[in-house]
Amino acid sequence: MSAEKENEIYEARSVHSDKESIVDLMAERPEQGSNLLAYANVVCVVAGTGTLGLPYALRLGGWISVGIVILSLLMSIYTAILLMKCLYYNGKYRLSSYQEIGRHAFGKPGLVAVWFFHTTIVLGAPIMYLILSGTEMKGLVPNDAISVKAWIWISAAIVAVPFVAMKTLKEVAVMSIFGALATVVLVIVAVRGSIMDLSNPTYANVGHDTVILANLPTTVASISICFGGNVVYMHVEEAMRYPRSWNRVVAVALFTCSILYLATAIPGYITYGDAARSPILENLPKDVFTKIGTVVIIIHVILAAPILLTSFALEFERLFDITVARRGKIMERVYRTITRLIVVGFCGIIACTVPYFGHFLSLLGALGNCTLIFVLPILCYFKLIGWRHLKWYELAWCALIVLIGVISAIIGSIDAIKALKESIEKDSQ
Template structure:
């Protein structure tokens, strides 16, 4: 590929019809838009839903407005990012990393790769920790340790991750993952409504806005819309790529409905006593146990989607393809590489004592940068900003500013938490 071919952004304007025919045509071998929809919902909604009542506790009722603003911003940047994949009208870029490389050269590739990897490997690690912890809480009378439960969760996740090659196959699992999220929301809403008559919460406080906590609230809610790490692979597995804008808008809209359904009754009931996850506040009954089981199911179904996104890029870089390796050896190399990946995630989940706060640092910085900042910068570089109207430029500027602030504040909070972890660990030795 020569430099002119890679960076000729003006060609996208020369023949729009040919772009649509060549690059946005139907892909009969791929999956439906419905599977893409469930993929996005499964990854984006996730277990972050259960932390939103606590986000309202931090910022007050204004957090509802922040949530809606995050919805509009993340939908807009998801559409811009997908346009970057087709920016030159000659071929589709393969990944977010390639978008960074075409926009800013090697530095752009490395930057996107670092942020992207921190999310697509870090989130599954946290999923394994969460699944192991919840499994242990369900059967806490057994002699099985937390580390053993984490490895059991890793073994379960490894089955679809290794046997299913692309997101087209994994997408079938995402349907059940999205349904699990819906059940989780129902459990949370039911418990919150039941506790409204609990005298324990008669004196809880509610605030309209808590200014000192507002930056942290913006950071935490913005992260709940993080799906850019898999969007390219989800769109690649769609039969009708021209439906992407509608699919991502509908999926993020559904996620927002689930967020509001959980956050509002949770904050009304528990107010300044809301915890994260909200299951900690809910009545300790059968329905809450069902919620715990659903969390386990969800994270085990969501983890392979993120891991597959990482694996697809790694396999492209290392030429683990049928054309290069042959059908049998491609399968062998792919299986071995994915076993190493799941082993790495399981090992980190078991051995790092306060990985959660470390991941919060990477998550805040990585998610906010990947969701809000980089899509706009890459779009400006690859396609240009001159054809945009003034109010679009203002909107883009607002998104970038919020993304930077969220990344910085979230990182500062994570660093403070890490410092406390280190001090506490030293004091106990």
């Protein structure tokens, strides 16, 4: 028997023999949260404010962008399932984080790469949420005595309350239900405004394209990033009472996000066509419903920020052994409170002071999101579990996902660099 054939048999036996151990590891956890809370966590983080940018994505790529949304959905579900298999790959114990997956797969370089991109997203997104909520609050309350920076700090203080008070995603998940409902309200506002503007003569002669080849890579990059939830998946699954339901929960949650995306994107593009803006609220009628949409955005980002920050804090606290067993109940609480207040303060300072941060975040987000969502889950799965047991069409599917992830990262990064360069040149004039 050839060495290659022996490897194939060994690999197949290893995968089969680990199944019973993995089932034991994924047994019911009575003290954890329900599938509904896990579902709400994923929807709240993934759907986010990206929902309002989808009509503009259709403007960039044309109607083919609807297909790209569906393709991104399928790829995201697949990689989310592979990532969780990596978490239990050895059948003996559950890895604690995405960073641990990277370390087990590729050693220290894998750990550093995952940590860098993961930290950029779980800290960068809340910083952008603070900027967004502060700006929108300033627009809603035209009081010159309160600056945008003051509103940012007010937002940070609001975010700090649940972030400090609630230890894990099991507790924070209760907030995510309201965040997910806020996203639904936001979609209703956007759809209602799009329908109201169908008879608006301003948009009577807007154009629609089937496909715009020149903009297709950028469209793929922008839509792919809208499915970024891998940074919290490990902690969402950890907080589930029934972890064996993960595949079903993540599939339904991402499908829900896609429905919200398409429900906003299609009516918005039909009405506004090549005049669509991002966010779509800039196109909508300036009435009380659009103001409601603005309020809902503020509510959503304030509720979503603690979920991402908690994901970061759990990794940080695990790294520095801030646990009840190590520190005692009282001191664990003290250390955790101080640490989390420092994290919120850091986010508030960056949100208020760093110029061009949005462009830097877009650059790192394009690299980080696409890498963490599409590329690394497959590479880690191949390294930890193997690829020989996969069918040819599964390998082809994996290759397509990695290719799209790499292209999206490159194109998204190029666009962010161009925007950064334009801002610097504009300010220097």
